[in-house]
Structures are given as C-alpha cells and as structure tokens.
Amino acid sequence: MGEEAEALKSLIAALEIGELEGYLRSFLDEGEPIRQLLAASRPEIEQRGGVELLEYAEHILTSWEIRRDYELDPARTRTGVSHTGYSCEP
8 A cells, every 4th residue: 555545544544533523623733744645535434434434524723724824813813812802821
C-alpha cells in the first residue's frame, strides 16, 4: 500500500473514532497538514465512510477556518484584547 493510501486509511479511521467521541480539537491542533488532507480527500471520505463521515470532516474544516480567522483577527493580534474589551487569551 502506498503512502497516500495508508494516510487516507489512517485518516478515515481517525475520523470514525473522532465522530463517535465528538473530537474536534485533536484535528484542529494538527494544523495545515490535516486541513489539506481533509480537503483533498472529501470524495474518498464519502465513498469509504459515507455521508455522515463526510459531514463530520466538513465540520472540522469549517471549525478550522473559524479558528484561523479568529487567530488572524487584527483587533486580537494588535492589542490582545477583543472589541468587547476582554482579553482574547484562553
């Protein structure tokens, strides 16, 4: 089995576990490499895991975009304080 096929197999197994357990941050913390793999693997995820698994992958991708936008928010990066006046630090 090639590296790409093995990576896809591992990704689908991780998605199946993640969907059952409700994991999100585990995927988000992997950053750009997992985002690229998820985005590129949509057809295979649907084919091998079904529509529900694809929807979960889409949820991860959407959450990743929201997180990225939050981290790139100029108001947050400029002052460390949100427009509400509260610190954005976790």
